[in-house]
Each structure stands twice: as C-alpha cells, then as structure tokens.
Amino acid sequence: xxxxxxxxxxxxxxxxxxxxxxxxxxxxxxxxxxxxxxxxxxxxxxxxxxxxxxxxxxxxxxxxxxxxxxxxxxxxxxxxxxxxxxx
Amino acid sequence: xxxxxxxxxxxxxxxxxxxxxxxxxxxxxxxxxxxxxxxxxxxxxxxxxxxxxxxxxxxxxxxxxxxxxxxxxxxxxxxxxxxxxxxxxxxxxxxxxxxxxxxxxxxxxxxxxxxxxxxxxxxxxxxxxxxxxxxxxxxxxxxxxxxxxxxxxxxxxxxxxxxxxxxxxxxxxxxxxxxxxxxxxxxxxxxxxxxxxxxxxxxxxxxxxxxxxxxxxxxxxxxxxxxxxxxxxxxxxxxxxxxxxxxxxxxxxxxxxxxxxxxxxxxxxxxxxxxxxxxxxxxxxxxxxxxxxxxxxxxxxxxxxxxxxxxxxxxxxxxxxxxxxxxxxxxxx
Numbered sequence: 495x496x497x498x499x500x501x502x503x504x505x506x507x508x509x510x511x512x513x514x515x516x517x518x519x520x521x522x523x524x525x526x527x528x529x530x531x532x533x534x535x536x537x538x539x540x541x542x543x544x545x546x547x548x549x550x551x552x553x554x555x556x557x558x559x560x561x562x563x564x565x566x567x568x569x570x571x572x573x574x575x576x577x578x579x580x581x
Numbered sequence: 582x583x584x585x586x587x588x589x590x591x592x593x594x595x596x597x598x599x600x601x602x603x604x605x606x607x608x609x610x611x612x613x614x615x616x617x618x619x620x621x622x623x624x625x626x627x628x629x630x631x632x633x634x635x636x637x638x639x640x641x642x643x644x645x646x647x648x649x650x651x652x653x654x655x656x657x658x659x660x661x662x663x664x665x666x667x668x669x670x671x672x673x674x675x676x677x678x679x680x681x682x683x684x685x686x687x688x689x690x691x692x693x694x695x696x697x698x699x700x701x702x703x704x705x706x707x708x709x710x711x712x713x714x715x716x717x718x719x720x721x722x723x724x725x726x727x728x729x730x731x732x733x734x735x736x737x738x739x740x741x742x743x744x745x746x747x748x749x750x751x752x753x754x755x756x757x758x759x760x761x762x763x764x765x766x767x768x769x770x771x772x773x774x775x776x777x778x779x780x781x782x783x784x785x786x787x788x789x790x791x792x793x794x795x796x797x798x799x800x801x802x803x804x805x806x807x808x809x810x811x812x813x814x815x816x817x818x819x820x821x822x823x824x825x826x827x828x829x830x831x832x833x834x835x836x837x838x839x840x841x842x843x844x845x846x847x848x849x850x851x852x853x854x855x856x857x858x859x860x861x862x863x864x865x866x867x868x869x870x871x872x873x874x875x876x877x878x879x880x881x882x883x884x885x886x887x888x889x890x891x892x893x894x895x896x897x898x899x900x901x902x903x904x905x906x907x908x909x910x911x912x913x914x
Contacts, residue, residue, distance in 0.1 A: 502657055528681060
C-alpha cells in the first residue's frame with residue numbers, strides 16, 4: 495500500500511506509542527523510545543514486519559514509544575497505515 | 582475523555598485551574614482542551630502554533646495519566662493541522678515529566694526549560710552534515726530583511742577569520758521579506774565567497790519558539806530568559822555540530838532588543854565554548870547601515886539612496902517585479 499497522506503495513531507500514555515506517517519520518496523523509519531536501549535532492535539523488527547506485511551515501501555515513519563508491547567505496536571502501526579492509505 | 586474547551590463556563594474553570602497551579606491563562610491559542618470529572622475540570626492544556634502551553638493538572642489528580650492524555654490530544658490534533666514538531670516550555674524541575682512522554686530537552690536556563698517532541702533537532706542537524714568541513718569554523722545568525730552591505734561587510738570580515746563560515750538565515754516568516762526571498766538575496770550576495778555556506782535556522786535559533794520577543798521590538802521582561810535559552814541551544818547543540826568556535830555579530834547601535842541580545846551573547850556563549858566577535862558596523866552618510874533603514878526608505882519610496890546601502894544583487898531583487906510586490910503593497914509603482 496502507498497502512503498498518500500499524513501496520518502497519526504496511538505497515544506502518549508505509558509505502554510503505548512504514537513505513530514506518524516507521511517508520504518515520502520523513500521522509506522525512512524525513526525524510532526524514539528523510553529526503552530530504546532533495551533528493546534530498540536525488537537521494536538524496529540516489528541515495525542519492519544508490519545510495513546512489509548502491508549507492502550509499504552516508501553514513506554516517513556516516525557514512532558515515539560513508551561514501552562508498548564508488540565501487539566500494540568502492530569495495532570497502532572496498522573491503524574496509521576489504514577488512515578494514511580485510504581482514499 | 583479529552584474535550585475542547587469552548588463555553589464560558591469551560592473557560593472560567595480553565596482559568597481557575599491554571600491559577601490554582603501557578604500558571605496564567607494566556608491568549609491567544611489555536612486549541613484548548615481539557616478533561617472533566619463529574620462536571621469539574623481536572624486537566625487543561627493549549628497549543629499555539631508549535632508551542633504547547635497552559636498545561637496543568639488539578640493537584641488532586643496528579644500522578645496519573647491525565648497530562649499524557651491532554652498532550653496526546655494536542656499533538657494529534659496539531660499534527661492533523663499540519664504542525665509536525667511541538668515544543669513546550671516548563672520549569673527544569675518538571676522537564677522529566679515531559680521526557681517520559683518522549684520530549685527531548687533542548688536547553689535549560691534558570692527557571693525555564695525548552696523541550697521538543699520528537700527528533701526535529703537531530704533531523705535538522707543531519708540535513709547539513711555533508712556540508713560541514715572540519716576546521717576552525719564560524720557562524721553568523723541573521724534575518725537579512727533585506728540583505729544589505731552591512732551584512733556583506735560582516736560576512737566578509739568573518740569569512741576571512743575562519744575556515745568555513747555558516748551564515749544562518751532566520752527561517753521564521755515574521756518579516757517584510759519572505760524567507761525564500763531573503764535566502765535568495767543572501768545566496769546571490771555571497772556566492773563569490775568560497776568558504777561561506779548559507780543555511781537556515783529552522784525553529785532552533787531566533788524563532789518564535791526560541792526567542793519570540795525578537796519579533797516584537799522593545800520586547801518584554803520574559804525576553805531576557807528566552808535570549809538565554811536561544812543562545813544556550815546554539816552553543817550546546819548547534820555550534821558543536823557545525824564545528825563552530827566563533828559567532829560573529831555586528832555591533833548594534835540602533836535596536837534595543839538586538840543590542841540586549843548581543844550583550845547576552847557575550848555573557849552566555851564564551852563559558853560554553855563559543856567565542857563572540859563583535860564587528861563594528863559600516864556607515865553610509867554617517868549613519869550605520871541597517872536593514873530597517875533600507876525598509877523605511879523602500880516604504881517611503883526613496884529608491885535613490887538604497888543603492889548605497891545594499892549590494893547590486895539585492896538591488897536587482899528589490900527592483901524586480903517580485904521584489905516590488907513585496908515592499909510596494911499599495912501598487913503605486
């Protein structure tokens with residue numbers, strides 16, 4: 495799917511994350527997290543997995559996380575993708 | 582649930598809550614939201630442009646997630662309106678509360694700390710990484726509204742004293758000449774100087790975030806603290822990235838706000854490892870050359886004298902059809 499507009503999903507509460515998507519020429523993922531040192535690589539792997547699942551290969555993906563579990567990451571990112579791609 | 586505060590009763594409650602927590606109700610704002618519990622307002626927050634303000638939670642409800650909810654709503658709504666980075670001013674003691682919400686501390690001075698949501702500063706700095714050459718570099722931050730022979734003189738002097746000179750043009754759109762036009766005048770007016778690199782300040786120097794009173798001449802008492810924050814941000818975060826050891830500035834005989842800014846610069850920057858060199862302004866007709874003098878002459882239609890105050894490249898722009906549209910609002914010419 496192609497990111498055609500700006501979209502956001504999630505909250506800033508503990509155990510949650512905020513996802514911001516914007517159209518872009520290339521895929522650029524930035525992750526900020528209160529647990530980046532411990533789980534940065536796992537968060538990144540989950541994000542890549544969800545993006546691949548939805549065929550997103552271009553876009554500005556910004557994530558600010560406060561220790562969300564992987565299913566929360568998946569749900570928030572999928573929601574943002576739906577919002578960014580719907581017509 | 583977070584809701585917009587619109588009715589008179591909402592606003593009365595917001596004012597009372599803010600005053601009870603030692604803050605003030607400050608108009609204007611673009612968005613004002615709050616959380617009610619049994620008809621009583623227990624949390625409030627507002628957004629004005631990129632700045633979040635008036636954030637307060639009733640003492641009885643602190644320690645929970647109300648602040649998170651208010652900030653989430655403000656950031657989410659702001660993002661939908663096209664704002665992509667957010668700033669908050671708070672006291673240094675409260676900064677950790679925002680850091681847990683993924684705000685990053687940009688600068689802290691005395692009673693005020695400035696934080697940014699997200700990694701905007703890092704992305705801003707990364708944009709220029711490939712332009713930076715190692716060496717003894719210098720910087721000038723200027724609005725260039727418009728670019729004058731005074732700016733040109735300062736740039737020449739500074740460029741001769743360093744390996745690479747970064748000329749930061751103020752990004753903020755609060756001036757007669759729009760950013761694009763100022764940037765072009767600066768680039769055209771310095772293109773012959775090989776070691777000058779023209780960049781923009783984004784929101785991180787002399788902006789409505791770091792130094793709002795710069796744009797309201799004659800400032801206010803809060804201006805002093807903001808100048809400090811602006812300069813600390815420059816010295817601690819921007820200068821090291823650009824390998825800048827010296828900031829150059831023109832002496833300021835005319836504008837009080839800028840003179841105070843220069844004075845603060847001498848006090849704040851050297852202890853943080855950035856030297857300040859103040860360069861005497863050049864004169865034309867026994868009066869210092871300044872952009873405000875050029876603007877006054879333009880608005881009065883005194884075109885003859887302007888050629889003595891600006892480089893040829895700026896004059897060409899001012900007299901182009903695009904340039905005329907900017908300063909001749911009445912369309913008399």
